[in-house]
Amino acid sequence: MAEDTQRRSSNRGRPGYGREDVIRTAVEAFNDVGYEAMSMNALAGRLGLTKSAIYHHISSKEQILKEATDRALDTLDAVVRSCEHSGGTAEDRLRALLRGTTLALCHEAPYVTLLLRLRGNSPVELAALDRRRQFTGYLIELVEEAQEEGAVRPDLDAHSVARLLFGMVNSLTEWYNPDGRLSPGELAQVTEELAFQGVEARGTRPEK
């Protein structure tokens, strides 16, 4: 009986499924086979629901895309606002941004994964890519400000640095595993240290 109850509660195909579950399962399906390739029919099959049961929750495939990418972007915006409100130096804010985005990607992995794979094939996608670009623009400005402050090497191209740093953090959507070696908090520390100090062992730095 206990096994039966457990099986039922983990069976995502049962009716009674909430709106958020439909969206999350759809996002995972988009990430598995591609947004363009995933039909509402296939999604219904995956959920064990009829198409009309899905349309009870959402009006179109594009609406799912919009809500999912908004969720990812709203989370990233919240990280930016939190960095700005901290009122620290550019270095403090840059460090906080790297830690905060790492945590956000770990916690909202499916939504950010979908966002990062958009190609701009529709107005919804173009709007999401535009918001993403603003976010990259914020990081570039932060790197430049930290360079002016003297905290970041002035000889590195701020645009390339910003994109490489986001590339590092964004790669988490490809390999972060909730059951993996490191927790989101530990990964956030590795990301920040790698970005600021690099991997090089410092023979000359004072030990302990």
Added chain:
Amino acid sequence: MAEDTQRRSSNRGRPGYGREDVIRTAVEAFNDVGYEAMSMNALAGRLGLTKSAIYHHISSKEQILKEATDRALDTLDAVVRSCEHSGGTAEDRLRALLRGTTLALCHEAPYVTLLLRLRGNSPVELAALDRRRQFTGYLIELVEEAQEEGAVRPDLDAHSVARLLFGMVNSLTEWYNPDGRLSPGELAQVTEELAFQGVEARGTRPEK
């Protein structure tokens, strides 16, 4: 007349198109709209060729995928072999690998982009992902070796570091622009320095 000639030579839809052109255009189309979503009909339309003209060059959509991902993987393998043959320390080989993969990604961007977006939906994709995993395994071993050598900080998790470093380099497929601010060689230098030293300005290091 000159304009007409130029227009004709840049019109990829004309017959007389070589096999490599067909594959490259197909790869760009896969990257634009997704491999699963791109049909041979749509590809024929994009090339301005009939489907039978395309089948003169290649036997299936999957064959294009196989050749394109093999090309990306063979290029990356050549970078690994070159690092190994250099016979340097683990640090030397790690630096060479970061520079070499950056150059490879810039020069073979469409093919590596396709490789990095595979989801494992077919035997060809699974085989490519397996070769990609071996490549990541090589980087992890190299980081561990460099840690034993004392060149890389021993306190960082080698697996996470390897994946973050590849994430940084792989992001070039998303933003590298042949007409952009930095050349592939300059980007290779930024990647290597960012990985080893990080962005932090070193107030205490000797100037010049």
